Amino acid sequence: MAEIVVLGAGMVGIGAALALQARGHDVTVLDRREPGRETSYGNAGLIQQEAAEPYAIPHEPSKLWHYAIGDSNDLVYHVPAVLKTAGPLWSYFRASATRRHRLIAQTYSRLTGRSTADHAPLIEAAGAQALVQRTGFYQMHRDPRAFDKAVGEAARLRATYGVESRVLDGAALMTEEPALRREVAGAVHWTDPWAVKDPGGLVAAYARLFVDRGGRVVNGDAQTLTQDGGGWQVRSAEGPLQASDVVVALGPWTPELLGRFGYRVPMVWKRGYHRHFRVATALNRPIQDAANGVLLSPMVDGLRIATGAELVDRDAPRNLRQLERGLAGARELMEVGEPVNDDVWVGHRPCMPDMLPVVGPAPKHKGLWFDFGHGHQGFTLGPTTGEILAAMFAGETDDDVAKKLGYGDASVFGGARYG
Known part of the structure; x- marks a missing residue:
């Protein structure tokens, strides 16, 4: 059993926390606000199982012209x-x-295609059916x-x-x-x-489920993360938190944090x-x-x-x-x-420029894990990428995860993409 701190209490962070907790780990979630009050709160409330192809930048001259003017x-x-x-x-x-986008969609469609199935047991367990x-x-x-x-x-x-x-x-x-x-x-x-008629409310319901199962949600500043010997430390309202592993699930605030550790995250906001x-x-x-x-x-x-x-x-x-x-x-x-x-x-x-979430171990720091860059679909994919992360945390390789979850080539999820 590992002691893990997840940075970020949106759908992605809570989804990762629940998946890691289900595998027996001691997990704490840290955020500056209450669960589901940032990006996960503000979306249109759709779990988009139909979103087989990620949002691309159009190449048609007519569309580009309309954007330009x-x-x-x-x-x-x-x-x-x-x-x-x-x-x-x-x-x-x-x-x-077109050609590259449809190659990307071969992976992306497998993620979104199982999104409702990954949400379903959490919705039931959290009593959030209404x-x-x-x-x-x-x-x-x-x-x-x-x-x-x-x-x-x-x-x-x-x-x-x-x-x-x-x-x-x-x-x-x-x-x-x-x-x-x-x-x-x-x-x-x-x-x-x-x-979903209250997206922030659904994230909050998942967070309550996480707490009911023995997890902790605390307030704190993720940007205070530092290495502490062989592990990690971050300041919270309850004092310093130490952990062997930390998951960065900060969505649009990720580049600022990871830049301090030498990672260049070419994010488009x-x-x-x-x-x-x-x-x-x-x-x-x-x-x-x-x-x-x-x-x-x-x-x-x-x-x-x-x-x-x-x-x-x-x-x-x-x-x-x-x-x-x-x-x-x-x-x-x-x-x-x-x-x-x-x-x-x-x-x-x-x-992210390749439209795929970044999920997996950081290439240059032991115990640092990535789960960010979900673009328009963090609310949809939080539980799904949480399952991928938890499988990788258990020592399964990208190919193992691919075969187990039916994604095809899952090497694209690795944190080494932006190492």
Whole structure:
């Protein structure tokens, strides 16, 4: 049995803690906030079993032109931030080329494909069934040409990865979603994902399960991590914590910490926003409004409007342009009232240039482990990469893990990628 400290109490950190705990280890989770209050809180609340291919940078000249002139709400950018991360962005762009992207997806699809199966026992054990709706979400299109293209893409994903979906025209969508007051071209209903109406609440429920099973969650500053003889030490509100092993699951804050130990982490931060609004009639399922680059999710606090990506420095001032356009688009579709409160959430997705999470032992430090870089899917993949990490911790090689969990070539998970 090892004494392990997991740095980060989001879905990724808690998922790793539960997986390590299940194998008999003494695990403590440390975070500056309560579990599930950072990036895991702010997402659109989807466990995206259908997300077989990671989000790529488009190569089509027309899409790049729309990005360049600021016509797209999927992504907005700021020139200084783009210049600062030009190297990682160029690597990301190269990895997004069709042939390479589909090679990456051979691994990625195996991760997302088992995500709901890895969440299911935790949801039951945590008593969190009421937070989860297992009925998918809609990808809605206003433009008929965009809708036809989406239908073809859904057929390709079904044939390639077995991703299930159904197609609805505008009238059928309005029948299934009485809150809508305007007919659109149609929607693809992705049937396999699960929608969570309180993402932070689900992480908190998993954290309570972890504590009930004998784990500890403490407040502290992960950036105080130091080597301590043959182990590690980090300062917490309860005093110094010593451990033989430490897992870095800090999402967008990972590069700052690991840089002190000589690791260069070429992370791309994609900022996202959300805000809750009152609605007269709630949606039955989340709706992705493709034309306006937002996802409309029914939550316990009202309708959550969650934006796409903004390429910006982590500490840059808030820019509500995407959220405001998304709100205007939502009000064209349904009756959306005033904000529930004055809070606008802002956070950052930790994206790696090759679009794969970094999971495994650090190449230069004994007892240091990586579990970060999940991009848009940390909420989806936290329990899954936790299982991978726990298997590696037990001494299984990448190939052993691949064969056991059915991932194909799992060597891409190793921490040595960014050693």
